[in-house]
Amino acid sequence: MAWLLNHYKCDRCRRRWADEWSCMCDDTCPHCGARDMTPYESEELTTLIEEEGKEFVVLWSPETAEHDPDYRELGRFPTREKALEFLAADQ
Ligand SMILES: [Zn+2]
Known part of the structure; x- marks a missing residue:
């Protein structure tokens, strides 16, 4: 399994964040709590x-x-x- 830095943009509050995962998985927005945000970009780490x-x-x-x-x-x-x-x- 590779290690990835996923970049997210929230559909609800429009804020951005990045998180490290072992896959391109969905994440919860740390700003407003909106669920299942899909990464728009993924960097190989x-x-x-x-x-x-x-x-x-x-x-x-x-x-x-x-x-x-x-x-x-x-x-x-x-x-x-x-x-x-x-x-x-x-x-
Ligand atoms: Zn949000």
Whole structure:
């Protein structure tokens, strides 16, 4: 299962929010409580690059992640470019 950042826009109050899920599922509006709002956009968060001090850490969410991303560290790099190169080579 992948990890996703879903973007929502409420049909009732027109406000927007984003939430992380393991699927493209419906969510309840945190502003007015309207139910079953469907995401209009979904970002893949299966791999992430996190800045940690002077290093860039590549994180990966395994297929088995369900209730939280359960990120595993794949490597540490001195620059964001190196981390991106690593991810590009991996795909
Ligand atoms: Zn709302």
